[in-house]
Amino acid sequence: MNFLQFFVWGAWLISLGGYMGRNLHFEGGQIGAIFATMGIASLIMPGLIGIIADKWINAERLLGICHLLGASFLFYASTLTGYDEMYWAMLLNLMVYMPTLSLANTVSYNALENNRFDIVKDFPPIRVWGTIGFICAMWAVDLTGFKHSSAQLYVSSISALFLGIYSFTLPKCPPAKSENKTLLSSFGLDALVLFKRRKMAIFFFFSMLLGAALQITNSYGDLFLSSFKEIPQYADSFGVKHSVILLSISQMSETLFILAIPFFLRRFGIKQVMLISMIAWVFRFGLFGVGNPGEGLPLLILSMIVYGMAFDFFNISGSLFVEMETTPQIRASAQGLFFMMTNGLGAIMGGYASGAVVDFFSKYAIVSGQSQLISRDWHSIWLIFAAYALTIAIFFTFAFNYKNGLKTVKEK
CATH class of the missing domain: 1.20.1250.20 (MFS general substrate transporter like domains)
Structure with a gap:
């Protein structure tokens, strides 16, 4: 899960700027604005998705739903060449991707605790596979020549689709109904x-x-x-x-x-x-x-x-x-x-x-x-x-x- 979680991100995060600049001829400000959507998504969505996971939907199912939606937005983005359309496609993608960073940790912690593992000791060696996944994705899009084409978004989309489906097989992580978290706290x-x-x-x-x-x-x-x-x-x-x-x-x-x-x-x-x-x-x-x-x-x-x-x-x-x-x-x-x-x-x-x-x-x-x-x-x-x-x-x-x-x- 951690490998794919960051493989999805690494397939485009480092190389997308080069693709938009060289192939789509976006200006520097346009590239910066598209990357700023990551900040917009980080302000809103992690708290909102956290509330849903806390109250109504299993975290592993929500993780799967977010990645399936992300796969569709990434695939759509791969077909675009205009700035306005690309901006909104990447904003929608990041609005469902950024919350998965914390959802993946929640699912991991829950599985470790239920199986009586020591989170402090056993989670870091699991989390490092996320970094390995990110690096592998970077190497994959580079060695295949996808770094300056829309194919990098196809790679990310297919990875997100696979992870979305796989997430539904992960250990159940039900809402913590006893938790009384306020909207402000979320x-x-x-x-x-x-x-x-x-x-x-x-x-x-x-x-x-x-x-x-x-x-x-x-x-x-x-x-x-x-x-x-x-x-x-x-x-x-x-x-x-x-x-x-x-x-x-x-x-x-x-x-x-x-x-x-x-x-x-x-x-x-x-x-x-x-x-x-x-x-x-x-x-x-x-x-x-x-x-x-x-x-x-x-x-x-x-x-x-x-x-x-x-x-x-x-x-x-x-x-x-x-x-x-x-x-x-x-x-x-x-x-x-x-x-x-x-x-x-x-x-x-x-x-x-x-x-x-x-x-x-x-x-x-x-x-x-x-x-x-x-x-x-x-x-x-x-x-x-x-x-x-x-x-x-x-x-x-x-x-x-x-x-x-x-x-x-x-x-x-």
């Missing part, structure tokens, strides 16, 4: 009381700002690497011909840095680990700005490796910070609020803002009634993103006062 909104605490308000504000950076390389990474195809000396390089495989090093790095988090938290504390994440984002974008698929390939590979630190260190340490700073009554809602700030509001802001930056450094011309890209200054684009991450890191250093390490907080 959407993470009863945790808004945390904004009264200056420290938490600052943390959530920076979560939103950093959330804006999370999907930038997913949106434009493949489009950037593919742009070197127009330069003869790079056209046949590995980084151009197998750009998605090169980008998959980021996901490999992510699995390794997850294992390093306990050491860094004990050694440096949560504030420093979150700050390390922000500095890592500076290097992630900056190395893209100075690297190339030729002699600069080591810089691109280093950027992929740094991604694991950039992504994991804030998301996981931030989640732990929320866990330690909230009471049991609103802890789940606080985690939902953290998700909404990063993957909801942050993703929406990042999608539209990054698209505006890309278009600012791009030149278009109308050819046969269609907008065609003439040139794009990727060097300046990536350096702007790096400067943004550096600015966040500097302000975070002075604005967020939190001196306790993980061990000290637990003892308190």
